[in-house]
Amino acid sequence: MEYPGNLFVVAAPSGAGKSSLVKALLELDSKLDVSISHTSRAPRGQEQHGREYWFTSVAEFRAMAERGEFFEWAEVHSNLYGTSRAAIEARMAHGDDVVLEIDFQGALQIKQLFPYAVLIFILPPSWEELEQRLNRRGDTDPAVIHQRMSNARIEVAQAQKFDFVVVNAVFDTAVFDLKSIVHAQRLKYAAQRRNRSAVFRALELP
Ligand SMILES: Nc1nc2c(ncn2[C@@H]2O[C@H](COP(=O)(O)OP(=O)(O)O)[C@@H](O)[C@H]2O)c(=O)[nH]1
Numbered sequence: 001m002e003y004p005g006n007l008f009v010v011a012a013p014s015g016a017g018k019s020s021l022v023k024a025l026l027e028l029d030s031k032l033d034v035s036i037s038h039t040s041r042a043p044r045g046q047e048q049h050g051r052e053y054w055f056t057s058v059a060e061f062r063a064m065a066e067r068g069e070f071f072e073w074a075e076v077h078s079n080l081y082g083t084s085r086a087a088i089e090a091r092m093a094h095g096d097d098v099v100l101e102i103d104f105q106g107a108l109q110i111k112q113l114f115p116y117a118v119l120i121f122i123l124p125p126s127w128e129e130l131e132q133r134l135n136r137r138g139d140t141d142p143a144v145i146h147q148r149m150s151n152a153r154i155e156v157a158q159a160q161k162f163d164f165v166v167v168n169a170v171f172d173t174a175v176f177d178l179k180s181i182v183h184a185q186r187l188k189y190a191a192q193r194r195n196r197s198a199v200f201r202a203l204e205l206p
């Protein structure tokens, strides 16, 4: 499948800083839109239906999957998560750049469907720091943190399948790295599509 516009996929073990980084990136880049996923998990803290996620029941989620309404979906930490076609198709068809904040299983499914998608994996600087960030966020109980830390080992092993790896040690540096990847992809895309910009014409390039 191919649409105009770029598709970025950001994955990371829980607590690595993915949501905070993507939020900062969106604030810097008005041409980038994030996709709102569906999930069967319960809302956390201040989360709102339609803002962080579309919160659904397991039955509703499974019915959507059976009707083929997801580009990808996966079970993560015992809950279901998916990217609905409705969430991104119109925007991509319109030529907008879209970022998906999803797990590695979903990222690899997206790469199959959209080979031009740019897959970015966020790593924490250390296991200790990852655990501290999960604790510091303060909205997850200790048993859940334990589950996320053991899942993190499996998730991090997938980083090598991604196009880029960004280590989120210093937050602003990681945001800058993400911004550079987005920028580089836009330049590459423009060149590949022989986007006849004013510069191409002025230089009489073929
Ligand atoms: N495959 C897939 N994974 C998703 C989707 N939405 C969120 N996730 C992932 O599900 C995992 C759990 O997300 P969440 O419950 O918000 O917890 P957090 O990672 O602690 O912020 C994260 O790895 C998300 O990237 C989706 O639409 N598809």
Ligand SMILES: Nc1ncnc2c1ncn2[C@@H]1O[C@H](COP(=O)(O)OP(=O)(O)O)[C@@H](O)[C@H]1O
Pocket (backbone or CB within 6 Å): 012, 013, 014, 015, 016, 017, 018, 019, 020, 021, 133, 134, 136, 137, 168, 169, 170, 171, 172
């Ligand atoms: N570079 C960083 N240094 C210190 N703390 C960070 C950094 N990046 C994110 N955090 C903090 O770590 C916690 C987890 O970040 P979050 O964006 O919720 O992670 P994720 O979406 O990957 O689960 C949050 O409290 C966030 O403010």
